[in-house]
Amino acid sequence: MSNSSSSALLPAGLHDVLPLEAAQEAAAVERLMAECAGHGYERVKPPLVEFEESLLTGSGAAMASQTFRLMDPVSQRMMAVRADITPQIARIAATRLGKAPRPLRLCYAGEVLRVKGSQLRPERQFTQVGVELIGPLQPEADAEVVLLAARALDGLGVRHLSVDLCVPTMIPLICRGLGVPEDETARLRAALDRKDAAGVAAVGGAAADLLGRLMDASGAADRAIAVLTSVELPEAAEKDRRRLTEVVRLLHATRPDLTLTVDLVEHRGFEYQTGLSFTLFARGVRGELGGGGRYRAGSAGPENEGEPATGFTLYMDSVLRAVPAPAGPRRVFLPHGTPAAEAERLRADGWVTVAGLEPAADAAAEAKRLLCSHHLVNGEAMAAR
CATH class of the missing domain: 3.40.50 (Rossmann fold)
Structure with a gap:
């Protein structure tokens, strides 16, 4: 390999963004930011690198395995390169904007770097665009961020958009409410991850039949909600059921054209979410366009600490695959x-x-x-x- 070829080689998951595509991304980011600003979300810009203990606490702890670390030669303390911007917005809300009126609406755009990509999204460096709505607990807040994400993507020309809703806290609450032992709960969740009906049934126990019905009902939102409202749940899971049902109603009322699906047993990828969550897809596009959901802003411990918050993050590498190819400028x-x-x-x-x-x-x-x-x-x- 020649020296010039060797110097042009980049690590796996990293790539140069060339003319047209770079201009398209910049224009798309600003259009998304303008849409968010029009709904009252104010832009903030956190740093690319922070001290490890601040970046990887609370909701940021879920990204620890995806985070690059380095030593700060000035302070001799460990720093971390952000792998996700949401924990930084939560920190800003809890500290610099701790006394700002609630609900607090913030938006952002910036690069993130991750240790490894996934099979569907091999990119390790990409641009995130998102919003955080901090303070309110009402289902209207959940509906607002879903609708804003859909509207923003519509404005970029994304077609055949679908929103997949889930409540990752529901299954643990059901198992706990029915007295299912932890080892049995772990086996049930592993089977649910695989969508393995036989595996769920084989575990048996008090929750197996109920969880099997919920798994089978996952799909179109109306059908999933109909099954969810017909089954008997432990009292601990009632709050999740009511919120999901109400948010689906609000979304249907405002955007009856929006394709909604519900996965009643999903939890993978929502490690720091504390309630209703969602993923955005476009037909024929590899990988998710983005996602979001409930979490605790500023939490460094159990789920009952920190402020209630919800929001979404869009992944611009996937978003740009879902929009029409840019026309060259005149x-x-x-x-x-x-x-x-x-x-x-x-x-x-x-x-x-x-x-x-x-x-x-x-x-x-x-x-x-x-x-x-x-x-x-x-x-x-x-x-x-």
């Missing part, structure tokens, strides 16, 4: 010596201008070489043939 080549006023006029009309830095014998050929669709002739943009 680029016009300006021969050497073109007056600055002419260039200003063209840019005001929406052109991208590329100035010649020396005289060219064939302006049309030079325009094509520089990937310009037009060149300037006597003050007019002419197609470069």
Whole structure:
């Protein structure tokens, strides 16, 4: 391998974003931020690196295995590179904005770095865009963030969007309410992860039949909610049932066209969520576009600590796979010596201008070489043939 080839090699999961795609991502991020701002969400910008003990406490502890660490040569303390921005927003809300009026609406956009990717999403560095709604407990807050995520993606041109709802706390509460031993609960959850009906039945016990029915009911939201409301649940799980049912009602009322599914037994990937959660998908697009749900902002211990919060995060690498390919900008080549006023006029009309830095014998050929669709002739943009 040549030295130039070797120097261009990047670690697995990392890649350069080249022209058109980089411009498309930047434009998409700003459009998403504008949509969030229009709904009252104020933008914040946390740092890329923090001290390990602040970044990996509370909800951030769930990302510990995905976090790169390094030594700060100034303080001689361990620092961590963020693998997710949500814990940083929770820290800001609990500290710098601790006295700000609630509900607190914040939004953000920034890069994250992870130790490893997944099979569906092998990227290790990507841009996150998201919102956090901190303070309220009402189902209306859950519905707000789902609807905002859907509206923001609609605005980018994402088609065939679906929202998959789940309540990852429900299964542990059901098992606990029915007195299922911890080892049996672990086997049930492993079988549910595989969607293994025979495995759930084989475990037996007080919860096996109920969990089997809930697993079978997962799918279209109306069917799942109908089954959920027809079964008898332990009192501990009633709060989760009521919230999920009400949020589905609110979503249907506001966006009857939005495709909703419900997975009544899902919990993987929602390690720090404390209630209703969701994942965003688009038909035919690899990987999830984003996700979110309930958590405790500022919590460093049990779930009853910290403020109630909900929000969503969009993964821009996946989002851009779900939107139409960008059209190239209108680029016009300006021969050497073109007056600055002419260039200003063209840019005001929406052109991208590329100035010649020396005289060219064939302006049309030079325009094509520089990937310009037009060149300037006597003050007019002419197609470069």
